[in-house]
Amino acid sequence: MTDPTTGRLRVDGASLHYEVRGEGPLLLLIPGGTGGAASFDGIAGDLAAHHTVATYDPRGMARSALDDPEAEQRVAEHADDALRLLDLLSPGEPARVFGASSGAIVSLRLLTTHPERVGRVVAHEPPVVEVLPDAAEHRALIARVRETFGNEGPMPALAVFAAGLKKGGAATEPPAEVEAPAEPPAEPPAEPPVEPPGGIELPPQAAARAEQTMAGLPYFIGRIVPGFMSYTPDVDRLAALQDRLVLACGHDSRGELPYRPAAFLAERLGIELVHFPGGHTGLTTHPAEFGELLLKTLRA
Incomplete structure (x- = not known):
């Protein structure tokens, strides 16, 4: 895979690190969790055969430093960052976006907020729990995560969060279909912070990604989780723009909370819910199949 061209974009309150590879219409990949641009390394090369692929570290993550390290994080501000990248890299035409x-x-x-800049959006398991009928339960979960984070630190807070995600998914799935994963999901993060067994040394790239994941955990649990999972999307606006929207879930995510909001929105909007390989982190665990389906979905 050809090394990407890197750049920096100054935005309000931060400096964003971004990477570009390939040629063709712009495809902006917006990472989740603590993964940053590196979380797309497994699929970006194949996608770049058909698109100009742009990835980046969201503000506060990895190489995208905040001016104020203690600043609260808001979805609107992060979306404005994405818009600035679109204006920089595809000023003359709408872009495709995967999040x-x-x-x-x-x-x-x-x-x-800016439909004129977006030709198609594929949203994979957005944890917009405020759209769910049992949203109050998930607000309580976020409150417990924040309390645990303040009193005990990021790893205990992550354990509370992961347990809540597992319990929170059972409401819409028949018990026979619910299979508890061997390890609780560490997200909405893009990659769980897993330590290798004793005596096993990770390859340099994997070791660097694991280090980045752990370094970003306090920021993610402390500010991204409460700020983002309290966000309520404009469902009426999404209904008006549904011809540009693809809601997606992991095939193996049934029975987990991150699956439910996309499934709920797809049913409410009357659009197909597209199932991608793997679970919530399918782009990492099944990169070839994930990238192939994403290309098909973008062309549809």
Whole structure:
């Protein structure tokens, strides 16, 4: 895979690191969790055979430093960052956008506020729990995560969060279909912070990504989770723009909370819910199949 061209974009309150590869119409990939641009390394090369692919580290993550490290994070601000990247890299025509998890929330906001800049959005498991009938339960979960984070730190807060995601998904799935994963999901993060077994040394790239994941965990749990999972998308606006919207879930995510908002919105809007390979982190666990289906979905 050809190394990407890198750049920096100054935005209000931050400096964004972005990467560009390939040729053709612009495809902006918005990461979730703590993964940043690196979370798309497994699919960006194949996508770049058909598109100019842009990836980036969201503000506050990895190489995209905040002016104020303690600043609260808002979906609207992150969506404006994505818009600035579109204006920089595709000023003359609408772009295609893919968002994963918290990045999918950003993509929904971008579509509803600047539809003229977006030709098609694929939103994979956006955890917009405020659209769900049992939203109050998930607000309580976020409150418990914040309290645990303040009193005990990021790893205990992550454990509370992961347990809540598992329990929160059962409401819409028949018990026979619910299979508890061997490890609780560490997201909406893009990649769970897993330590290798003793004596096993990770390859340099994997080790760097694991280090980045762990370094970003306090920021993600402390500010992205409460700020983003409290966001309510404009459902009426999404209905008016449904011809540009693809709602997607992982095939293996049934029975988990991150699956439910996309499934609920797809049913409410009367559009197909597209199932991608793997679960919430399918772009990491099944990159070839994930990228292939994403290309098909963007062309549809």
